[in-house]
Amino acid sequence: MNALLLSAINQIAIAEQPTPKPEPGRSVIKVLASGLCGTDRHIYKGEYPSNKPVILGHEFGGVINSPSPDCKYSAGDLVSVDPNIVCGKCIDCLAGRTAFCPSLIALGVNMNGGFAQYALVPDTQLHKVSNALNPLHLAFIEPTACCIRGLDIAAMQGGEKVAVLGGGVMGQIVAQLSALANASQITMVTRQRARRELAISLGATDSVDPVEKEVESKLQNYDVVFECAGVVETFNLAQKIARRGGSIVVLGLTPEKTMVDFNPFQLVIKELRIQGSFLNPLTQRRAADLVDSGKLRLDPLISRTLSLLEVPEILNKPPGQSDVKYVVVP
Numbered sequence: 001m002n003a004l005l006l007s008a009i010n011q012i013a014i015a016e017q018p019t020p021k022p023e024p025g026r027s028v029i030k031v032l033a034s035g036l037c038g039t040d041r042h043i044y045k046g047e048y049p050s051n052k053p054v055i056l057g058h059e060f061g062g063v064i065n066s067p068s069p070d071c072k073y074s075a076g077d078l079v080s081v082d083p084n085i086v087c088g089k090c091i092d093c094l095a096g097r098t099a100f101c102p103s104l105i106a107l108g109v110n111m112n113g114g115f116a117q118y119a120l121v122p123d124t125q126l127h128k129v130s131n132a133l134n135p136l137h138l139a140f141i142e143p144t145a146c147c148i149r150g151l152d153i154a155a156m157q158g159g160e161k162v163a164v165l166g167g168g169v170m171g172q173i174v175a176q177l178s179a180l181a182n183a184s185q186i187t188m189v190t191r192q193r194a195r196r197e198l199a200i201s202l203g204a205t206d207s208v209d210p211v212e213k214e215v216e217s218k219l220q221n222y223d224v225v226f227e228c229a230g231v232v233e234t235f236n237l238a239q240k241i242a243r244r245g246g247s248i249v250v251l252g253l254t255p256e257k258t259m260v261d262f263n264p265f266q267l268v269i270k271e272l273r274i275q276g277s278f279l280n281p282l283t284q285r286r287a288a289d290l291v292d293s294g295k296l297r298l299d300p301l302i303s304r305t306l307s308l309l310e311v312p313e314i315l316n317k318p319p320g321q322s323d324v325k326y327v328v329v330p
Ligand SMILES: [Zn+2]
Pocket: 037, 038, 039, 040, 058, 059
């Protein structure tokens, strides 16, 4: 089979690899869609740790081709894959904080993933969806699971005024989840006009370009601010626009050594809550059901579909300015 193999930092190529065979506890799926994500770029450039050689791709799903003898699903079933494999026995796993499991390993990072025609997946990581689901939407279930974690942390009751900083795929999904959580106002804050218009068409109530003059006076008193850009400016802006008693939920990942401004006076007098949101602890099943329900509008988030052969070139150039998501169809 063909696969996108990372053999060393900055060395990626389509390679002929043996097609996996089912094993006890592990089934083979035919990959139907695999999302390309910022993390893949970081892994490729050596900015995020991974094993090598490894087949990349951690946002994927497909159809079961050869189930393991003990798999609860059957050949032909459509499945989403939770790429994050945990022990299930440590203190963090038992407390539901699976993202902190010290033995966490991920498909597409530490083990072969979804940028391949077939993938060998532990049965524990499979989540069945209906066969009527558009297979391209399988690529959105893992990012949606990460966004659901962010919404859980925000603990919205309905009626909140929400700001979403960043109009990439996470920001666009968080805005839609906020609408489903009955936010009264959802402001998309992003520099790219196309992304602002996209968010409005998908349910955001208003949008702001953060480089406009006096932007802070236009953005005031937000109950919840979702930081989905992972840059210093938005993190600083979030602290200014959150209302007293408000929450800032940080989903965007900055480079590891980045530091930001922080105002402890405002933190105290506003009683701000600032919390990070990491991975998809126990949210993959909910994300699979939500995507399956058709309540999220995902087609407008697909900027391009790619063949495997096109991926190395895409990884070698900077991401397109207003593009939201590339989905690889191996
Ligand atoms: Zn990702």
